[in-house]
Every structure is written in C-alpha cells, then in structure tokens.
Amino acid sequence: xxxxxxxQIDIADNFGYARKIFNQLCAFNxxxxxxxxxxxKGETIVFGIFTIRDGFEEINQAELRKITRKYIKGxxxxxxxxxxxxxxxxxxxxEFMYVRRIIPVTPFLLRFIRKFRMHSIIFYxxxxxxxxxxxxxxxxKASFFLDLIYYKKLLKSxxxxxxxYPEDFKLKSYERSKFIKIGNGIYVDDYSRKLPKKSDxxxxxxxxxxQSWHAYDRIIKGLYEYYKNNPRKEVFYHCVGDGSELxxxxxxxxxxxxxxxxxxxxxxxxxxxxxxxxxxxxxxxxLGFHRxxxxxxxxxxxxxxxxxxxxxxxxxxxxxxxxxxPYILKIxxxxxxxxxNKIVEWYEELTYSHPDYSTEMRxxxxxxxxxxxxxxxxxxxxxEIAEExxxxxx
Numbered sequence: 001x002x003x004x005x006x007x008q009i010d011i012a013d014n015f016g017y018a019r020k021i022f023n024q025l026c027a028f029n030x031x032x033x034x035x036x037x038x039x040x041k042g043e044t045i046v047f048g049i050f051t052i053r054d055g056f057e058e059i060n061q062a063e064l065r066k067i068t069r070k071y072i073k074g075x076x077x078x079x080x081x082x083x084x085x086x087x088x089x090x091x092x093x094x095e096f097m098y099v100r101r102i103i104p105v106t107p108f109l110l111r112f113i114r115k116f117r118m119h120s121i122i123f124y125x126x127x128x129x130x131x132x133x134x135x136x137x138x139x140x141k142a143s144f145f146l147d148l149i150y151y152k153k154l155l156k157s158x159x160x161x162x163x164x165y166p167e168d169f170k171l172k173s174y175e176r177s178k179f180i181k182i183g184n185g186i187y188v189d190d191y192s193r194k195l196p197k198k199s200d201x202x203x204x205x206x207x208x209x210x211q212s213w214h215a216y217d218r219i220i221k222g223l224y225e226y227y228k229n230n231p232r233k234e235v236f237y238h239c240v241g242d243g244s245e246l247x248x249x250x251x252x253x254x255x256x257x258x259x260x261x262x263x264x265x266x267x268x269x270x271x272x273x274x275x276x277x278x279x280x281x282x283x284x285x286x287l288g289f290h291r292x293x294x295x296x297x298x299x300x301x302x303x304x305x306x307x308x309x310x311x312x313x314x315x316x317x318x319x320x321x322x323x324x325x326p327y328i329l330k331i332x333x334x335x336x337x338x339x340x341n342k343i344v345e346w347y348e349e350l351t352y353s354h355p356d357y358s359t360e361m362r363x364x365x366x367x368x369x370x371x372x373x374x375x376x377x378x379x380x381x382x383x384e385i386a387e388e389x390x391x392x393x394x
Contacts, residue, residue, distance in 0.1 A: 001032065001033045002035075002095055003036070003097070004036045004037075004120075005050075005099075005100070007037075008099070009375060010042065011041055011050075016238075020101065021037075022266055024185075024375060026371060027370075031372075036049050044322075045061060045084045046209075048058070053146070064077070074103065074104055081109075095158070097122045098162075100125045100127065101131075102157070103143055104146035108154055110154065115155060121159050122160075123160045124164040126162075127164055132148075155175065160180050160381065167319040183319070184367065186304060186369055188362070188369070191307040194308045200233070200234070202234075203282075205240065206240065208301060210246045211244055213289060213292045213328035214245065217249060218336070220237070221256070224258060227258070231340075232342065236263065237339050237342065239264050241266070245269065276346070277310060283305040285299065285303075285314035285315075286299055287313070289333060294316065295316060295333065298319060303365065303369045306327070306361050307362060307366060307369065309358030309361040311357060326353070327357055
C-alpha cells in the first residue's frame with residue numbers, strides 16, 4: 001500500500017499545521033502504509049518519502065515564481081501544485097491519494113483529480129466542516145466564491161471526504177456516502193507528562209494565540225470577584241502566548257488591580273513551556289465559543305492538556321470527552337465571570353479522589369486522542385479497499 005499525501009501548507013513555516021500533517025503521516029506509517037508527501041517549502045514545492053525513523057526525505061522539487069497579490073497567488077499556487085502533482089503521479093504508482101483541503105478549489109485541481117481518480121483512490125480532507133464560515137472569514141472573496149462554485153464538483157470527483165465536524169451536524173443526502181468522520185488528534189509523545197505537585201496555592205494556566213473566543217477575560221473578572229471575598233487560598237493565573245486580545249487582557253488586569261496574581265509570559269516553546277506546565281495545577285481551555293456562535297468543538301489545546309496530564313476547564317461540548325470525564329470542569333457558555341471558588345473546590349476534590357490523575361489522563365490520551373486513533377476510520381477504509389483489490393487480482 002502506497003499513499004501520496006498532498007497539502008498546500010508550507011512545512012517550513014507553519015509549525016502547528018506542519019506538525020499535524022507529520023503526525024497524520026506517522027499514523028499512516030504505523031499502519032504499514034508507505035507514505036509520501038507533496039507540500040510547499042518556502043518558494044518551492046517538494047516531494048519526498050516520510051518515515052517515522054527518518055522523517056521527511058526530499059526526492060524532488062519545483063521552484064515557484066514570486067507572486068505578491070493574494071488572490072493571484074492562490075490561483076497560481078493551485079495551478080503549480082496541480083502541474084507538479086501530475087508529474088509525480090505520472091512517474092510513481094500510488095494506489096491512494098490523500099489531499100488536505102486546498103484553498104481555493106480551482107479547475108486545475110479538479111482536472112488533476114479527475115485525471116487520476118481511475119488509478120488512485122482519492123481522499124480529500126476538510127480539517128474544518130462546515131467550511132463556509134471559516135473560508136469567508138479567513139480568505140478573500142474570490143477564494144470563497146471559487147469554493148462555492150466547485151464544491152459539488154469536487155465531491156463528485158473524489159472517492160471519500162475525511163472531515164472533522166460536530167457530533168450533531170447533519171450531512172446533506174449527497175454528502176453521506178462520501179464522508180468519513182475523523183477528529184483532531186495529537187502525537188502524545190510530543191508532550192511531556194506533568195507530575196502533580198503539592199502547594200498551598202493553585203496556579204491556573206492558559207496557552208494560546210489569544211483571540212476573543214478564548215474569553216480569558218472571564219478568568220480575570222472571576223479572579224477579581226474571588227479576591228473581593230478574602231479567600232482562604234491564593235490563586236494565580238499564568239497566560240502564555242501572544243495574540244490580538246492580549247493587550248485587552250493586560251489592560252483589564254491593570255484596571256482591576258490584579259497584577260500580583262496574573263502573569264503574562266508571551267510566547268514560550270519546548271523546555272520553557274514544559275517548565276510552565278510543570279509549575280501549574282489547572283489549565284484553561286476555550287471559554288468563549290459562544291462568541292463565535294458555536295456550542296461544540298475539538299481544539300487541539302484540550303488534547304495537549306490531557307496528554308500532559310493536567311486537569312482543565314472548558315465552556316463548550318467536546319465529543320472526545322464524556323460528561324462524566326472527571327478531569328474536565330465544564331462551566332457555563334456565557335459572559336459570566338468564572339467562579340474561581342468552584343475551580344478550587346473541584347481541583348481539591350479531584351486530587352483527593354484521583355491522586356494519580358496525571359497518569360490516568362495520559363493513558364486516556366494514548367488510547368483515544370492519538371492520531372493513530374483519529375485516523376483509524378480512514379486507515380480501515382484503505383485496508384478494506386486494498387484487501388478487496390487483492391482478492392480481485394487473478
């Protein structure tokens with residue numbers, strides 16, 4: 001079984017997205033599928049083989065012309081990607097092709113898919129579905145309208161659509177036979193496990209590129225209410241990361257006189273980030289999905305918290321964690337200040353009833369949140385097709 005994974009992500013620049021892609025490639029490799037990658041790398045398109053032991057080994061590349069206008073750049077890159085992919089497919093024999101969402105969908109992309117759909121089973125992934133709201137918000141109008149025009153043609157051209165979508169989302173009748181539900185996963189070994197610590201204080205931690213829908217202002221307002229009542233235990237909040245809302249959070253902290261209890265760290269990576277996690281007790285997930293009109297989601301950060309073994313607080317429904325999952329405190333999805341007393345009481349009860357909670361959370365992440373687990377429906381479909389093709393050969 002040989003699979004070609006195609007993406008428009010720049011693997012030299014987009015660290016978060018690139019890591020997700022490499023983790024998906026690891027899942028294919030772990031399943032015994034020989035995996036190759038076509039991606040952007042700066043001003044080139046590259047092709048190579050991926051193995052868990054050696055990572056990505058480049059075999060071939062094509063130079064790109066410098067393009068400045070955003071719309072023209074998207075069309076040009078789509079055309080160059082289709083030309084390059086065609087040259088690779090004509091040279092190599094891939095039974096399976098996995099295309100990660102290309103924006104915009106263009107006639108060049110459709111022509112490439114239709115040319116090889118008879119020779120290769122084609123999976124086309126939507127990392128976010130439904131896609132219209134995200135595309136209209138984050139891309140130009142031309143890209144959005146091209147996607148609108150060609151969406152149904154794309155569905156007819158590919159064999160399967162792996163997609164991450166809410167549990168309660170209803171697919172249209174013409175979508176049902178194509179879609180394979182997957183989820184956001186993690187590579188658990190990427191994260192060190194936090195060990196519980198004994199302390200007279202409780203430290204809250206958020207790690208994110210801070211935007212309005214994180215709603216960390218709710219934590220700050222909650223701490224203000226908490227300290228008005230002479231609490232028995234000190235609670236500190238460490239905010240890690242940059243982002244468009246960071247200045248507003250700093251301003252609010254100063255206005256409420258909470259500089260002693262709230263620390264802004266900026267961006268931290270690797271060992272520095274591990275250290276901050278090790279010194280924290282409770283992580284804070286997204287608290288403002290309602291600001292984006294959402295009730296549920298599967299942010300990667302919650303999966304990271306679980307892999308690290310740190311209990312966390314959220315204000316949305318997450319299909320990967322049941323209501324009875326003891327290591328998550330779910331709070332109301334509204335604009336109310338966070339009840340810090342409730343977090344303190346929950347955390348103290350958790351450490352009493354689950355003294356080994358860190359190990360238990362890590363085990364759960366390995367069994368339910370890894371990319372091996374999340375890509376299982378796609379991998380099973382690949383193996384099923386390969387087995388049927390093997391039986392049909394004389």
